[in-house]
């Protein structure tokens with residue numbers, strides 16, 4: 001691969017985040033949202049093909065811990081997910097016009113750097129590409145090669161939208177952790193089975209879901 005990547009991770013204002021997990025998480029809902037984003041970010045940052053991670057958020061309670069882990073934080077224009085992603089991508093172009101730009105969902109708590117590396121290597125061969133989520137309905141990664149217009153179509157049935165937009169679906173074996181987004185209690189259990197990162201494992205233990213057995217992203 002002749003270029004590296006800027007990854008943009010969108011993080012919704014915490015008061016509105018992870019509502020489908022509200023009943024299962026009670027007072028720990030916002031902690032879970034930050035933990036899941038922290039594990040996603042940490043795994044991305046140790047991937048050699050990733051030059052930087054740009055978090056787009058309007059929430060200081062998310063921005064603080066994610067900046068401390070190494071993210072560049074960009075303010076959210078607060079006009080929805082794809083606008084937030086485009087704001088992050090515009091910043092990425094200013095910082096490093098010669099790098100690819102990827103959007104990565106924030107809710108991949110089992111993400112393994114080696115699996116993300118395989119996705120980025122494959123993405124380098126296409127102008128626009130994406131990875132469908134584990135349900136085969138949504139999208140967890142959308143990326144463009146350097147200089148290609150960044151046109152994310154996240155939200156709802158976004159796998160079909162990215163296909164319709166001309167992006168190549170990356171159907172690789174062995175990238176379960178990149179596809180395992182967490183929206184529901186069943187998703188959280190599935191991520192637990194793959195191996196949660198340490199931040200999410202700590203919250204999962206508070207929820208009575210697991211022992212604190214999170215592994216560093218480099219070891220998973």
Ligand SMILES: Nc1nc2c(ncn2[C@@H]2O[C@H](COP(=O)(O)OP(=O)(O)OP(=O)(O)O)[C@@H](O)[C@H]2O)c(=O)[nH]1
Pocket residue numbers: 010011012013016017018019020021056057058076078079080081084105106107183
């Ligand atoms: N910065 C930013 N991120 C967003 C916005 N809307 C959604 N996201 C992020 O996009 C991803 C998918 O979001 P959703 O599935 O809509 O929301 P969620 O908080 O994960 O879950 P629910 O509340 O259960 O829908 C998550 O990583 C969110 O943090 C937005 O307006 N701005």
Ligand SMILES: C=C(OP(=O)(O)O)C(=O)O
Pocket residue numbers: 133137138139140153154155156157158159181183
């Ligand atoms: C916004 C999306 O994800 P989620 O499943 O988290 O709603 C999407 O897949 O486009």
